Amino acid sequence: MSPLEESPEEQHTIRRVALVGNPNVGKSVLFNALTGSYVTVSNYPGTSVEVSRGHVSITGKSWQVIDTPGMYAIHTITEEERVAREILLNEQPDVVLHVLDARNLERMLSMTIQLIEAGLPVVLIVNIMDEAERMGLSFDLTLLQKRLGIPVIAAATAHKRGIEEIKTAIAEFGQSCGLPISYSRLLEADINQVSRLIQKEYVISHRSLSLLLLQGDEEISGIISKKEDEEVYRIIEQNVREIAFERRESFHLNLSMERKEMVSKLLKGVIALPEKQRKTWGERLSNLTMRPLTGIPILLITLYFGLYKFVGSFGAGTLVDLLEGKLFEGLFNPWISKLVNGLIPWWWLQELLVGEYGVITLGIRYAVGIILPIVTTFFIFFSILEDGGYLPRLAMMVDRLFKWFGLSGRAVIPMVLGFGCTTMATMVTRTLETVRERTIATLLLALAIPCSAQLGVILALLAPTPSALLVWIGCMTFIFVVIGILTGRLMPGEAPMFYMELPPMRMPQLSNVITKTYTRLLWYFLEILPLFILASVILWLGKITNSFEKIVNGMVPLMHSIGLPKDVAPAFILGFFRRDYGAAGLYDMQSKGLLDARQLTVAAVTLTLFVPCVAQFLMMQKERGWKIALSIFFFVTTIAFSTGYLLNQLLIATNLLG
């Protein structure tokens, strides 16, 4: 009800369309086709946890289109599902488009029944018809429309099929009420007993509310307790409790079975199955990626070419050389320095813009010259994996392994994304099922996963000394595994469970890859560019006021204890602003020949483990709260410097790196 009170005007003038349905049925693609704007299109259930809105104009009237996160049933379990239902409850869309996958009509139609039962204005979109037809399925949707009593439209939104029909259906939507739904006598009696007690009017029907109450939906009981009189609610609650107790054996199961029965009756004569199923190339590839014998080599090849060759060599090597080396250092920086120094007479302003820590010469150079090519190539790689449907397969491959760390295979997605940007990955941990998993994943991301920018710089830094690189990789893996196993053991809470839909593999589509990469890059830049500039300004302030010197001097004992010269201290301070910023500082120092192999390795290891950047810290605080964010901060700092200390001692004792 709240949006009603907040903006009564908007409520009356704007017509709304909400897209609902399971994950991976093409909601986002339909959304894009209707509105023409950008959103993330994803195979991984969860990345569209944020709600996208857009506008479509049909025969001169404007409609707001809302793309909701995937939901399996109107009785919600996960956070995404709750968000989706909240939109239905709070925003009261004028038309609800239930999008489902034609191939799984039988499984997904149950939700259509629930939406109709809730009294929502439903239009059914049977999507992905092209692939269903290719599999040899055929449908009689006119018959289904007649039986359901709501508009049913065949579509293949990826190929723009059915878009015009959908637009017409939205514009011409009348108050069709759908078929009357009735269950067995027993269940009907239960529903009646509750629904006749509900007095006030709600967005969804009393029947639907009663069923949700009986399913133990806390959110719904919260809404009802607020709206009804106290006495009325008490009686409702009491009745619900009695029925729930009486049917405790199998209420959920019976309800699902009755709906299943209903669906198979509705679909009698609607679907014709092919004689024989054909195996598509996608299925064959899918099998290969999932069998350990072929799957692990495929994974390694993917990582080698994707991460090492494409992101590492091409992005962090060729492109960075070109942009940072040739363009910035060679051309742009000398030119802008000359220009600024000629135009501006004040020393402090020259320093701010083009000095050692200048906003342009340092901030913009790092952001555009080093970080941009690395994250762009990484996001392209990640988007290709995502659009092709590889990520869920990766998740199932590593599930057993991840269980050691108290995580489910699902957590591999934020982990891999973390190699791109740990801040973004920290945000994505919210798609994990339990708070425990989210906390463990957040900790591991903060500690042992270097982001692509940092990774790129560190690879460049250590590549000349392969043994140093090996020590670094060894250290990171060791810390990741040890801390992972320890938290998995020590952290209280229930063991994670793993389940995941495996959407069919398909050829990644260029337009999707571009859209996804672009959306991520945009987010990334809006998030980091201000921080780069802020960091430059703070460093500049530190330099001209000499307070920077003091902090650096304060850190000298700490640096010495891990065997590093005091010149490294600024890199650590920088590192808190951006991890890669710190690593890039080391890079500068190494090119000047200030560090030997041992010092370089210790510095790289400590810096990688060391605190997440400001943005990641803020994201941790936002997602997990102050208590956990601060605990992780101190924990990570302690681990980083102790590891640095031990590693330094070890390297000195063994003389491993000379």
Added chain:
Amino acid sequence: MKLSEQAEDIIERLWIEVEEDGGPFLDPETMFIKPDAESIKELTRNALAELKNGMLYLRAEGREVGRMTVRRHRLAERLMMDVLNLRGETGQMKVCQFEHLLTEGVDTKICTMLNHPTTCPHGKPIPPGECCIEARRSGDLGVVPLTEFKSGQEGEIAYIQTEDNKKMQKLMAMGVLPGNRIVLVQSFPSYIFRVGFSEFAIDTALAKEIFVRRIQP
């Protein structure tokens, strides 16, 4: 012929004494039963046992009856322990009452539901019934957790056994509903199954909770 409960208890003990432990007879006094009790007369009258010098001997005719009584007792034990989760003294007491109800085909039904168990919770063998022999002959695995399927095997979902309501709902949302066809695609490193045209991956813990009936090809 329907024996009284006490007569069933006696022939059960007699069978165990003679057939399993290899003794010659049963001394009714060890069960605190007098040799001239009505239940003993019931056994001798039906020619299932013989009373000599106050000791009870098993007759050939009584062997099968005793075997089936023991079977019912041990099936009842399995049911109490595995399904109803009743243990200890209360469990044992219920078993003693319950076993007498398992006649006229009820034992076969329970045996099938329990998937033809071969031992009781104490490790003693459960004498196989006709249903067990038939199941073994036809190679029917009965209802087993999904983890027992081989890759590529197709079955029908029989039931979901979980105490966690959320898990149950999650599974049902994936189309894991009794009566649905299910194909196990792969079992390592995770379980992958197909319902309808969708594939899902789950871990061992979840796979153990889905019970499936194999469909004969």
